[in-house]
Amino acid sequence: xxxxxxxxxxxxxxxxxxxxxxxxxxxxxxxxxxxxxxxxxxxxxxxxxxxxxxxxxxxxxxxxxxxxxxxxxxxxxxxxxxxxxxxxxxxxxxxxxxxxxxxxxxxxxxxxxxxxxxxxxxxxxxxxxxxxxxxxxxxxxxxxxxxxxxxxxxxxxxxxxxxxxxxxxxxxxxxxxxxxxxxxxxxxxxxxxxxxxxxxxxxxxxxxxxxxxxxxxxxxxxxxxxxxxxxxxxxxxxxxxxxxxxxxxxxxxxxxxxxxxxxxxxxxxxxxxxxxxxxxxxxxxxxxxxxxxxxxxxxxxxx
Amino acid sequence: xxxxxxxxxxxxxxxxxxxxxxxxxxxxxxxxxxxxxxxxxxxxxxxxxxxxxxxxxxxxxxxxxxxxxxxxxxxxxxxxxxxxxxxxxxxxxxxxxxxxxxxxxxxxxxxxxxxxxxxxxxxxxxxxxxxxxxxxxxxxxxxxxxxxxxxxxxxxxxxxxxxxxxxxxxxxxxxxxxxxxxxxxxxxxxxxxxxxxxxxxxxxxxxxxxxxxxxxxxxxxxxxxxxxxxxxxxxxxxxxxxxxxxxxxxxxxxxxxxxxxxxxxxxxxxxxxxxxxxxxxxxxxxxxxxxxxxxxxxxxxxxxxxxxxxxxxxxxxxxxxxxxxxxxxxxxxxxxx
Numbered sequence: 001x002x003x004x005x006x007x008x009x010x011x012x013x014x015x016x017x018x019x020x021x022x023x024x025x026x027x028x029x030x031x032x033x034x035x036x037x038x039x040x041x042x043x044x045x046x047x048x049x050x051x052x053x054x055x056x057x058x059x060x061x062x063x064x065x066x067x068x069x070x071x072x073x074x075x076x077x078x079x080x081x082x083x084x085x086x087x088x089x090x091x092x093x094x095x096x097x098x099x100x101x102x103x104x105x106x107x108x109x110x111x112x113x114x115x116x117x118x119x120x121x122x123x124x125x126x127x128x129x130x131x132x133x134x135x136x137x138x139x140x141x142x143x144x145x146x147x148x149x150x151x152x153x154x155x156x157x158x159x160x161x162x163x164x165x166x167x168x169x170x171x172x173x174x175x176x177x178x179x180x181x182x183x184x185x186x187x188x189x190x191x192x193x194x195x196x197x198x199x200x201x202x203x204x205x206x207x208x209x210x211x212x213x214x215x216x217x218x219x220x221x222x223x224x225x226x227x228x229x230x231x232x233x234x235x236x237x238x239x240x241x242x243x244x245x246x247x248x249x250x251x252x253x254x255x256x257x258x259x260x261x262x263x264x265x266x267x268x269x270x271x272x273x274x275x276x277x278x279x280x281x282x283x284x285x286x287x288x289x290x291x292x293x294x295x296x297x298x299x300x301x302x303x
Numbered sequence: 304x305x306x307x308x309x310x311x312x313x314x315x316x317x318x319x320x321x322x323x324x325x326x327x328x329x330x331x332x333x334x335x336x337x338x339x340x341x342x343x344x345x346x347x348x349x350x351x352x353x354x355x356x357x358x359x360x361x362x363x364x365x366x367x368x369x370x371x372x373x374x375x376x377x378x379x380x381x382x383x384x385x386x387x388x389x390x391x392x393x394x395x396x397x398x399x400x401x402x403x404x405x406x407x408x409x410x411x412x413x414x415x416x417x418x419x420x421x422x423x424x425x426x427x428x429x430x431x432x433x434x435x436x437x438x439x440x441x442x443x444x445x446x447x448x449x450x451x452x453x454x455x456x457x458x459x460x461x462x463x464x465x466x467x468x469x470x471x472x473x474x475x476x477x478x479x480x481x482x483x484x485x486x487x488x489x490x491x492x493x494x495x496x497x498x499x500x501x502x503x504x505x506x507x508x509x510x511x512x513x514x515x516x517x518x519x520x521x522x523x524x525x526x527x528x529x530x531x532x533x534x535x536x537x538x539x540x541x542x543x544x545x546x547x548x549x550x551x552x553x554x555x556x557x558x559x560x561x562x563x564x565x566x567x568x569x570x571x572x573x574x575x576x577x578x579x580x581x582x583x584x585x586x587x588x589x590x591x592x593x594x595x596x597x598x599x600x601x602x603x604x605x606x607x608x609x610x611x612x613x614x615x616x617x618x619x620x621x622x623x624x625x626x627x628x629x630x631x632x633x634x635x636x637x638x639x640x
Binding site for chain 1: 377378379380381383404405406408410411427428429430431433434436437438440441451452453454457460479480481483484485486487489490491492493495497498522524525527541544545547548550551554555556634637638639640
């Protein structure tokens with residue numbers, strides 16, 4: 001059995017350019033195998049120009065990482081398509097398709113080694129085969145998909161794709177044409193004053209009883225709780241998952257990646273790794289989706 | 304383009320009486336679903352059995368109207384045969400098109416029933432001509448329903464760059480999120496539009512009169528609380544009041560309906576081929592009211608052309624049946640974003 005790989009998923013937040021550069025500088029030195037780069041949430045975010053992302057990508061590649069460019073999830077304009085064509089047109093790095101426009105562009109360019117991103121809604125083997133025939137070699141499982149359904153897909157997929165499961169982070173749950181951060185400040189998206197820059201991990205949304213429920217991150221809505229499958233590592237292994245995706249956060253990133261690495265390498269028991277991760281999380285854990293339950297629930301893995 | 308292709312009015316029906324009402328009130332097409340998880344309005348007491356579907360198709364066809372079948376959820380390995388059987392029945396019964404979201408199902412339909420017309424569901428999240436052309440090139444779709452995320456110029460730009468007919472939402476409940484890319488309901492309840500055909504499903508809803516007011520909960524999560532003088536709305540989770548920073552407000556969207564009646568001439572000029580009315584979960588009375596108004600408006604546009612003006616009684620009739628009794632242009636109007 002091949003060794004499970006560790007991936008850092010695409011950055012969901014909007015940080016100043018230098019903060020982003022510093023972040024990826026640390027990532028280059030971290031024990032991660034794969035790094036997803038690029039702006040996948042909001043086309044108005046441009047602290048990092050495409051050329052900056054290519055610089056980051058080259059540094060990461062020189063450090064021995066596999067680099068993948070994540071495409072924008074919500075494409076609205078011709079300029080969004082232009083950026084997409086640039087990503088697909090470059091020869092050096094793989095692309096993660098997060099929208100069917102990206103798939104169309106990848107097919108047009110004859111790519112045969114791309115990643116079917118979590119927002120492509122691949123839920124059954126027939127759809128997986130459609131994308132596999134067009135060159136998708138890795139499948140990032142939609143977070144809402146339960147382990148059981150994933151197992152069913154894999155059992156019937158031929159060829160079997162490399163499988164990547166989101167294993168840590170606030171879950172991206174929804175995307176909108178509307179910017180909820182701008183809305184909070186009574187601004188329109190087109191004149192948003194880039195308020196996301198002041199919220200390194202989005203804005204907490206609470207119920208009127210004060211319960212942390214969601215996180216507003218521009219046009220994206222995330223969970224408030226932090227998805228964490230460290231305790232479910234034996235099941236992930238048993239299902240043949242090839243890659244674990246950890247999503248970026250503003251603090252303790254290096255410690256988290258090291259903890260995941262040690263858990264994957266068997267240097268620490270999954271339950272202990274999960275226990276240790278609690279101190280590194282900005283909010284309580286959840287893992288319901290993996291267990292086929294409401295995403296915000298938390299289940300203790302069977303021993 | 305606008306002169307050669309009249310706009311089709313596509314109306315919802317969650318039952319046989321609603322279908323007949325829609326046809327009688329002037330719908331060109333009625334879209335429907337079967338009583339199972341194969342469609343995105345899988346609500347208790349709603350939708351069609353095989354027998355009522357056959358009767359509905361007969362009723363519509365005798366009057367020269369079309370029936371479109373929504374099969375727009377994403378099947379999984381364990382339940383795949385239920386979806387393909389439904390496509391087979393639809394083809395056998397003679398529906399005029401199936402509305403699909405899942406690429407695997409499109410391939411199945413395209414290969415098994417090459418004459419069956421395919422529409423791309425709004426649940427397919429195609430917001431650009433490149434995405435739409437993917438489905439056309441791969442599966443031969445002939446129409447795409449756009450998610451409620453594009454501004455009017457963006458809709459026109461899509462139409463100018465694809466040979467696929469474009470259908471847009473004209474009226475009804477407003478999804479604020481990109482359809483097909485929203486797991487909020489799954490996060491809160493375990494059931495999602497994508498996989499279960501339900502958002503904020505009724506079995507997870509609790510209404511509770513408390514000293515603080517009427518509270519609405521979804522799987523225990525407080526979605527909103529209403530004062531005595533407020534009308535308590537259904538707890539669709541993106542339309543509740545929440546706290547962000549120091550404010551409590553409709554952080555995502557108010558309970559409001561989409562109403563694009565005043566944009567009708569612009570939509571026609573852009574080359575929109577069909578206008579969809581949301582609301583298969585609504586009553587025949589709603590269907591009748593909304594269909595009548597939109598039929599009158601589309602007919603008036605044909606005769607009045609550039610002189611078209613929205614009639615006050617149309618707006619009054621539509622406001623009567625709107626969620627929250629208010630309406631918005633949604634993303635068609637850029638500042639909404």
